[in-house]
Amino acid sequence: MNNRKQHRTSLKDLAKELNVSIATVSRALRSSSEIGHEMQEKVKALAKLRNYRPNPFAQSLRKEAPKIIGVVLPNLVTHYYAAVLDGIEDEAKRSGYSVISANSHESFDIETQAIDNFINLHVEGIIACLSQSTTDYSHFEEIAEMGIPLVFFGRTCLKERFSCVTANGDQAAQMATQHLIDTGSRRIAFIGGPNHLDMVQRRKHGYLEALRENQIPIERELVKCGSIDYDAVLSNTVTLLKEQKPDAIVAFNDIITFAAFNAIREAGLRIPDDVALIGFTDDVHAAFVTPQMSAIVDQAHQMGATACQLLLKNIAGDTGVYHKIVPQKLVIRGTSAKKPQ
Structure with a gap:
């Protein structure tokens, strides 16, 4: 028995093979007057050859x-x-x-x-x-x-x-970082997602602006951006806590926030006495942990x-x-x- 999944030819497949846009293929198959007769015939012939079925x-x-x-x-x-x-x-x-x-x-x-x-x-x-x-x-x-x-x-x-x-992630991250500074933290880590995401860039920028405004040196070792994966963040944060000893963390999203929360506990540290934590997360889950989570809350709806x-x-x-x-x-x-x- 052949268990290999059959690939159904799509508009995109036809467009790629003909080196034209999907729109051109779609219109040609509909015999649109916008597409020349020669191209219509070419598209229809390939569609038949590749067994394309709408x-x-x-x-x-x-x-x-x-x-x-x-x-x-x-x-x-x-x-x-x-x-x-x-x-x-x-x-x-x-x-x-x-x-x-x-x-x-x-x-x-x-x-x-x-x-x-x-x-x-x-x-x-x-x-x-x-x-x-x-x-x-x-x-x-x-x-x-x-x-x-x-x-x-x-x-x-x-x-x-x-x-x-x-969202105004840059301003929100700056406010959160400023709150941590106002309550005594000085070695504040930022744990984010992939650097190419504009959302990560905005939130990291706000965090860095707060450090600059308070003349706190920026330590690259405290800025950790990578995959949004719970297990990876948990492991990497435990290492960060042992090697760099931050006294606070700003976390990029809910997955990273709760991974950081559990990493602090796993490292045998107290929240917030040893390490304070603020995360971008939803208000519902933030209120159901002990201690309750300080959070930057989206108006997601x-x-x-x-x-x-x-x-x-x-x-x-x-x-x-x-x-x-x-x-x-x-x-x-x-x-x-x-x-x-």
């Missing part, structure tokens, strides 16, 4: 003229992304749209496949947050070429071409709703590129409650 689900959806939005998220099991999706769905529903979501699992390959699937499904528009491994943006450039509305949130790219919704509002404007014909900021809130609790020196 997605029947997509065709039925198109026949019924649905109003569907596709959403690509890096990690749907986290509260933050679930809350963003909830905001998107609420806003979409009010305007008569349905939402299909895809979890990239922080993988570039899965992200690109999700985008390809959405194109084949003829969604009205796409909302996306980059996976941590995405450094090639050509799949999004293809969307621009095809004229499919696209809005980014959180982790973004190609800001000159697409609208986006972000609002971020999703705002991204959907921008997408709906694009779908309606507004070609403007908008950059919206949804502010974060600093909530001080037990993990950073050192007494001022």
Whole structure:
């Protein structure tokens, strides 16, 4: 028995082989007058040769003229992304749209496949947050070429071409770091995700600005940016605590925050007496640990709703590129409650 998974030829496969855009292939297969007869015949011949079959689900959806939005998220099991999706769905529903979501699992390959699937499904528009491994943006450039509305949130790219919704992570990180300084910390570490992500860059910048403003030397050994992986962060933070002995940590997101929290405990240190901690995380889980977590909290539902509002404007014909900021809130609790020196 052959267990090898059969590869179904997609529009993207045909476009790549012919060295043309996906839009050209799609229009040629529909015998659009925008495409010359010779190119139409060339595309149709290759489609037959490669046994290309249009997605029947997509065709039925198109026949019924649905109003569907596709959403690509890096990690749907986290509260933050679930809350963003909830905001998107609420806003979409009010305007008569349905939402299909895809979890990239922080993988570039899965992200690109999700985008390809959405194109084949003829969604009205796409909302996306980059996976941590995405450094090639050509799949999004293809969307621009095809004229499919696209809005980014959180982790973004190609800001000159697409609208986006972000948080004020630089200001929030600066406020959090300043709070740690005001309560006596001086050797403050920053644990972030991959350096190429704009979200990481913004939050790290705010942390560094707070150190500069307080004339605290920047120690590169205390700035650790890498994969957003719980086990790796846990292990690396235990090493950081033993070798560099920071007295506080600013953590990039919820996965890193709770990995750092457990690393401090694993190292036999007290929170906040030995090591204070503030993380970018959701308010729900922050309140359920002991001591309760000081947190930089996203307005995730609002971020999703705002991204959907921008997408709906694009779908309606507004070609403007908008950059919206949804502010974060600093909530001080037990993990950073050192007494001022």
